[in-house]
Amino acid sequence: MTSPDNGLQLVVTNARLSSTDTTLRNIAVRDGHIVAISGDGEDLGPAATTLDAEGRWVIPGAIDTHAHINQRAPEFNHVPGLGPDDNFAVESRGALAGGCTTALNYVQFGPPSLLDSYRMSLAAATSQSMINLLFHGCLMDMGQVAEIPEAVAGGIRTFKLFMPYRGEEARNLGGIGSLNHAEMRLAFAEIAAHNAQALVHAEDGDIVDHCMRHEAALGLDSLSGWERSRPTIAEGDAAWTAMYLAEEARCPVTIVHVSSLEAIRARQASGWSGSALESCAHYMLLTTDSAIGPEGKVAPPLRDPQLAEAITAAVLAGDIDFFGSDHNVWPSAAKKDWDSAKPGLPGIGLMLPLLLTHLVYERGMSVERVVELTSRNAADRFGLPSKGRIEIGADADLVVLDEGRRLIRADELHSAVDYSPYEGMTLRAWPYATVCGGTLAYLDGKFPNPDFRGEMLNQRFTDTNLSEINRAAVTSEVG
């Protein structure tokens, strides 16, 4: 559509923006940015596209801080949506249908070269993705640690370190490598020296290795057995070590996919101002009692109902800073039996609806606070200050919400993953429309602008003063 003389790309009318002020607002967008917000009935002029929100909530698009789109297994390349040429295309549609406009996505796991992985991931995403992507790097050995300067120059400013994966488990997962504590010290120092940030998968490899052997000998046949093979003490031990070593190096660090109170206590005791905690909806909404069998295998594991409730309480108390889905693209064929099932759950298209349903409708949290947890805190932490808010100058990443009751059905999620661990659960809110970079990318089950492509956000950092962004990450009191 051609723009009118005023250049407006989009006007969203009759939008509810606040819990306390029910005045309906109009939002005008030009060149991907919000340029005007008006009160009731004020006309902002004609636009190429007009979307009437009809009094619905309009909130910033979700930022999923933890996704593994395109982390595929070659044996499923033939499955539609799970190949190298279409996984970003399909999963980004699933994300839009769930109100996620930006994913912080991990580059394909190396080794050998982090830079090669980044270039391959970026090329595939650039041609396919309908959401904005910021790539996290992964450091699996010291060769990749040596690539940090070049990776930073290429726009990567977050690097994930793994602690749990050893021996046979690492081989089964296609060669995921963990750093030992001495290597972590060196990696944190190198990351800090380049004004970048660390992300840590915190499960202690020694404890996990011991417990996994023990459970395997007993015969792993339940989610409880899988949980015992990766106990919470492994997460607490690793989180404590990671924050201690990161503080010593003055390196900002996020403990990802937190599943235990031990990790939360470690952060409180550490007091390292550069630390942050990410959690996932599945640690509140799925448990070892969920009737999902080996499909529920994920690391860290689902916990018992009491701990899941305690994680909800911790989120309500402000102990978690932001959420990721840890979206994995294993089809059900990769999740058949307890021994061979790949760890990881799909979830990018349900993160925002599930968190709104659970925290707002079931626990009374404000929508504004959910916005902090699903976009604003992550935007501030990861150097995207024009996201996570609806204000003049902000990026026009918007979600218009429907409210009511809707059953979750995997075949309605627009994902290549053919099952959902949340199948049959009831949502109380979900996207009616999703706007990405000012483009109406999703509307009521359809994708009206299929040629739209999201922004590759690492490019914003190639010429940005990283030290300033990082100083904000360290000193801001997220959560």
Ligand SMILES: [Zn+2]
């Ligand atoms: Zn992950």
